[in-house]
Amino acid sequence: MALQATIETRRLPTSQALARIGRAVRSNRKATAGTALLAIFILVSLFPGVIAHDNPTLDAYAPHLGLSSAHLLGTTAYGQDIWAQLAWGTRNVMIIAFTAGLATTAIAVLVGIAAAYLGGLWDASLNVLTDVLLVIPLFPLLIVIAGYAHGGGTLVLIVVITATSWSYTARQLRSQALTLRGRDFLEAARVRGERKLYIIVVEVIPTMTSLIVASFLTNALYAVLFASSLQFIGLGDPNTVSWGTMLYWAQNNAALQTGQPLWALAPGACIAALGAAFALLNYAFDEIGNPALRPVRVRPLKRGKPRA
Amino acid sequence: MRYVLRRLGFFILTLWAALTFNFLLPRLMPGNPALAMLGKFHGNLTPQSLNALEILFGVNTHKSLPTQYVDYLHQIVTGNFGTSLDFYPASVDSVIGGAIWWTLGLVGITTVLAFVLGTGLGIVAAWRRGGRLDSVLPPVFVIASAVPYFWVGMVLVLVFGINLHWLPYVDGYYVATDTPSLSPQFIGDVLSHAILPALSLLITTIGTWILTMRNTMITTLAEDYVRMARAKGLPGWRVMLDYAARNAILPNLTGFAMSLGFVVSGAILIEYVFNYPGVGFMLLQAVQGEDYPLMQALFLLITVAVLVAILIADLATALLDPRTRAAS
């Protein structure tokens, strides 16, 4: 997870920055692939009925069926259509990814940037909190919390993951915010007499857009991995339809050993694919970050053509 | 020296935070989950064991929170984690003692292997910048890093264990026919059972090493002293290893410390998929069996292990890289 913070040497208005990102995404192959993949998953989560016509929870068919045109991935030991479960489960996964991803990033933005700007005791104590949470191994921590809570539904998973995963991003945002502190445009704002909150919200945060977006992608990815892992080991709600719970039921029925490998491998492959989408986008952002948001270079005028 | 003291201080602080968290969590959960657990013991505990558990979980006590906290810390420092529920009436310490060697073996050896192989591959990739290895590796491993650990394990189980019957894929050894001893048969049994889990862990963790090493190598290779070494006419591999790699590897050490948490997490799920009898698998069993004393102790153990590893990595970096010492 090698996120390299990109440092702007000159501030651009938000709209222009976003437009540049958009253009860069289209021109970078990794970014295009990642975006396309992500878009597919988002579409499936919104309209799962389009690709899967069966009810995912109904034990409607004969169990242990193999691949066929009626059942693209066969059926589970309970007679449910695996393809339908995969499609409908996407919704639960995307909800977790986006909600937990956004919430985690939001908390990280709050803590990281506040620490950088409030300075002093605030900075010191938030820093300590961040660093401590950073080194405590997250997955065992999640397991213990979920264990005491006897597992829980999607909401519990989101809350638990959000509460523990924000530290890495907070630290990154803080370092970048610190480097920005001395920049001219911020000095200018301060001299203008703007309040600290205004500076943070209107000046600083937009400048860090690329890092924040990249962090969101990482946090979403880890939210999906953690949530699926917790569901896999039985700490989620086994009655929800999700990729992680599919893994749980497959494991409980020794799917691999009893000739139903797709039941276990398909959800894992989806998690991998979604993760790859996030990772590709992230990697692309690393590459894009520098050239796209570099200070504007004056392009030589082409005869007769207006400047682009 | 100040650096060392700072790292030690941070270590103690984080340790204290983990202990305090462990203390607070059962007391914060609605309807203290430990009460129900204690009920399961059916009053078969010795008064000392019962007292130990009550201190750990804060049940049946009218003492104030600060007093409980002091008692708790005292108990942890003396290593008394109470009695295990799953393995009743064995003490938690004795139960963990058995499992820890499996994890140390699996995770320890695999991490070293991943580090060595990954670093090696990263060096080669950077040295032959633009070559086939270099252009293939980064995207492959970016994607590989997003693959969940357990999925790799499952694929290996299916292919090598179930379809090809080449290797065993359940537990640490054949429990029904072998007894733990130093005989070659037992050791062979253990090794054959370790191959698939180790391979899963290796495949999923090696990517980070390769990429980080490659990236830092690329930066280092652009440095002047490397160019100077090449200009002096030193053989290529000597420049690569003795000049560039030696310096490029330093950030990897800090990266190693940071990623240790992930290795531990990944190992937990791999132990689960392979039923490998290490501390990770035991943690999951403790959770499923509501064995809170064992769960608590394992969490602390895993956290302390990671913290110690990070401390060692930090101190090693300070030792190897004078710049770190000077920076503080």
Add this chain to the structure above:
Amino acid sequence: MRRLIKAGAVLATLTLAGALAACGASSPGSGGSSAKTTTLTISNENGALWTCDFSPFNGSDTLLSVGLVYETLDYVNPLQSGKVTPMLATSYSWGAGDKSLTFTIRPGVKFSNGTPMSAKDVAYTFNLLKKYPALDLSGVWSVLSSVTQTGADQVTMDFSAPAVPWFYYIADQVPIVSQAIWSKIANPVAYPDTHPVGTGPYLVNPCTSANITYTANPDYWQAGEPRVKKIEYPAFTSNNTANDELANGQAQWGAQYIPSIASFYTSKSPDFHYWFPPTVNVSIVPNLTNPLLGNVKVRQAISYAINRSQVSSLGESGYEPPANQTGIVTPTFSSTLDSSLVAQIGNAYDPAKARQLLEQAGYKMNSAGVMTNAKGQQLSFTVINIGDYSDWVADMQVIAQDLKAVGIVVTPDNLTNTDFEADLYYGKYQLAFYDQQTFGPSPYYELNNWLNSADTAPIGKVATTNYERYSNTVTESLLNQYAATTSTATQQSIMNQIQQVMVSDVPIIPVVEAVDWYQYDTASFSGWPTAADPYAQPSAYAYPDMEQVLLHLQPK
């Protein structure tokens, strides 16, 4: 740098070499059984390592000692309607009014330390249970008033009230210990008994936390027995390992739940077999104090709405057969089943009839597909379940779908074992899914627990076994009459009336039948219990039945 890389390469090569060597060394290979052997290995996952405690009075240790090392007065076979095989007692007789029971003790039996076993030890054992109620696992002193040695080889037990069914617990479930040893123990309740001395066919030799080895007792009172000279009982901490090693042929006697057993186990060798004899009902337990569930027509509708065969085939992989509303577990107790009553029930799965019953009770389907009555009350309930039992969770999913089809909405609430039991015992639930924990030689044992008003309690107090809060004096008197008679004809007539109660009052709704888990490998041993020859409960954890299995087995 170079050195580091070299070291890494060496390490990698060593590991690879070692592993390759290992491939050849061990691995018995999967599929097909192991070589012929006279050592029997048991695969029974206990989830923990062995403590090497063998106290026959400690519920966690009984499966390791009672039957193997210690013996009981008789063997009573629950699968053959209580057929009695004399063990330490050669005969027994009931006294006047069935208020006393006299056993004649077998002569010439010795404890494994050489001391003879006699009526003195029998009387001592029972009085030990009286003195220390924590040792009385079956609660025999709840019906006994005294146990005395009444002759050189006779022991008489007096009952406070007739309790004929308790013969099973007294004769089959109380292990006989040596007075010489146990009278010297200061605290028998905490006594670990790490070197057990009993009259049984096996000795513990040795026990480690990973494995227990039992060797044949050379002085066992049955000449020529046991023929299986050695037993290995490894400690499995996970189900997967136990299943895997059974499928590899490394263990020959399994007591495991194996998913998709055909592809996992029996397809691997023609010698691999399994048999799951049904024992008790797994039922939907309605809280009868709930105003909506208190209406018998609603409960009858629930019973007719459930497709029990589907629950059995989907939720239990077909291992646990469908139950029936009479509460009689078939085929184990088929002889007790009142066939005319079964004919009266008609088709057990009849959603149309279910809807009809609900309409008779004043309910109509609303726009959301939920049955609602005139007062606006909907038939929508939560059902508590044990989240750890994934097959029960799967059962409930099928049941919920079946009930939804007739307009009853049930929402599963999957709890931990402890939370579930707490809610169940105190009556804090609407519907629950559970089975009784006792099994005996007739349906009486289970049904008495469900239906006897003595075992229930108001909401907020602990009900010992009658969780649904069923209270009916007529039923209670029937059950007490059953307990007071030894006449099989009277027992059958009472059982028929109990079945009628189950069908008319619907106090619980049996769905599937819980089973004993049992796998066996015929490659090296013959004489296994089967459906055709159910001479004992076949699970390795059933005591003292496992002794009977071991005495029947012989190496091929």
